[in-house]
Amino acid sequence: MKKVALYTLGCKLNYSESSTIGRMFEQKGYAKVAFNESPDIFIINTCSVTDNADKKCRKIVREAQAINPNGYVAIIGCYAQLKPEEIANIPGVDAVLGAAEKFRLLDLIDDFKKDPTQIKTSGQVFVSDIESPLEYHTSYSLNDRTRTFLKVQDGCDYPCSYCTIPLARGKSRSDSIEKIVEAAKEIAAQDVKEIVLTGVNIGDYGLIGGERKHSFLDLVKALDEVEGIERFRISSIEPNLLSNEIIDFVAQSKRFVPHFHIPLQSGSPEILRLMKRRYKRDLYIDRVARIKSVMPDCCIGVDVIVGHPGESHAFFLETYNFLNELDISYLHVFSYSERPNTHAVDIQPKVSKKDKNERSKMLHILSDKKKRHFYQTQLATSHDVLWEDDLNDGQMHGWTENYVRVRAQYDPLLINSTMRIQIADFADTHLMEVEEILPEIVSH
Incomplete structure (x- = not known):
């Protein structure tokens, strides 16, 4: 029996596909074995969001060869x-x-036998034009992490100035509600x-064969x-696609939790324009x-990019002050990374690495402040923890429905169960202590 190992870089979507x-x-x-268990086949699933994709890929290939x-x-x-x-020329x-071939690799590659002459030649390339119609493959992670990532949409029709994802994954497309519900039942x-x-852009869910057949709200209602599934969590959704109807439905739903991650990218009107948001x-x-207004304890996460071309110090301060005043819970901060064939490459002036680092540091500090304030509001409140x-160190961890990380004394009977708890105090900036585990087990 041949052994295969997969190594995944990047986003939740990549994990579901791997x-x-x-x-x-x-x-x-x-x-299927771990990467270090001398597999016969190494599958490396790569990301292109930052400019160090090449370095990461080369490093992992070297590790595989070792x-x-x-x-x-x-x-x-x-x-x-x-x-x-x-990539094919990497030793x-x-x-x-x-994108069109990765789910067909078992058909395209004959027996996964290494070519002894590969040291002197490049590897085989199986890559189609991204403009060609792409099939949709429903995917989900399983047994890799505690929770499961279920892919409901792929590709993107939004030409944001800094992003290569439309070039890497093609046009927005989805599977039917019936097939995604079937996958959820399998999970x-x-x-x-x-x-x-x-x-990639889950709020745009519903495009099948280039025609809109469903809406994201339709999918949410069906799921x-x-x-058998206690919680559905929405990973990230564009603000212009997060309708009041979606928000109101989540507020009263049986299974969708009060947690949204909403990309902002910039709080400066001028930079938003340059970004083509x-x-x-x-x-x-x-x-x-x-x-x-409808979910006061809801956790709200925000993506923000610093150092986009054209971002002056004044424009950055607009972002900082805008975020500081918003009732949000945490930030995911990214430094702009120049990607070939994107519109932002031609925008001037560029922002120095030093300025990007300083701005990133300021926003990370702000994120810690926001998270601590959000956690402070949760003291003495009761929640369901998975x-x-x-x-x-004798402690186990879990997440409340509104994405507060908590810890309690380890008990093997609690693993993968949901229990009602009360939050007592801070363990540290990003972790809360449980005062008591209330008598009832919500589920096992």
Whole structure:
């Protein structure tokens, strides 16, 4: 029995696809093993969001060769679609597969036998034009992490100035509600309690064969009826696609939790324009206000980019002050990374690395402040916590429905169960102590 290992870089979407590809190998009789267990085949799923994709890919290929010099190395993912020839010339790489080919790698590659002449030649390339119609492959992670990532949408039709994802994943597309509900039921049968919905632009869900057949709200309503899953969490949704109807439904739903992650990217109107974002600051303010009006304890996360070309110090301060005044819970801060074939490459002036680092540091400090304030509001409140298989110094950890991380004394009976708890105090900036575990177990 040949052994295969998968290594995943990047987003939740990549994790869902890697896990699905891993199960495809298992169904064909391969044994899925850890990267360091001398596999016969290494599948490396890459990301292209930052400019160090090349360095990361090369490093992982070197590690694979050190573990098993005769192991077959295949590269998939966004970076593989964008730079296939470049990757194929990395010593040790046997094959590169693009967005349309990665789910067909078991058909395209014959027996995964390493070519002894590959040291002198480049690896095979299986990459189609991203403009060609792409199939949709429903994917989900399983047994890799406590919660499951379920892919509900792929690709993107938004040409944001800084982003290569449309070039790497193609046009927005989805699967039918029926098939996604079927996947959720399959996950429920594995005793998974929480599903995180993921995609490139999940608010744009519903495009099938280039035609809009459903809306994201339609999908949310259907998934809310799936028995066996206790929680659905929306991973990230564009503010212009997060409608009041979605917010109001989540507020009264049976299974969708009070947690939204809403990309902002900039609080400066001028930088939003340069980024080609599809909303203005007032809309973002309205979305946050609406959420807090119907779900006061809702956790709201925000993506923000510092150092986009054209971002002066004054424009950055507009972002800082805007975020400081918003009732949000935490930030994910990214430093702008120049990507070939994007509009932002031609925008001037550029922002120095020093300025980007300083701005990033300021926003990370602000994020800590926001999270501490949000956690402070949760003291002495009761919540349902899903406990993870996570032991550290006699303590176990879990997440409340509104995304507060808590800890309690380890008890193996609690793993993968949901219990009602009361939050007592801070353990540190990003962790809360449980005062008591209330008598009832919500579920096992």
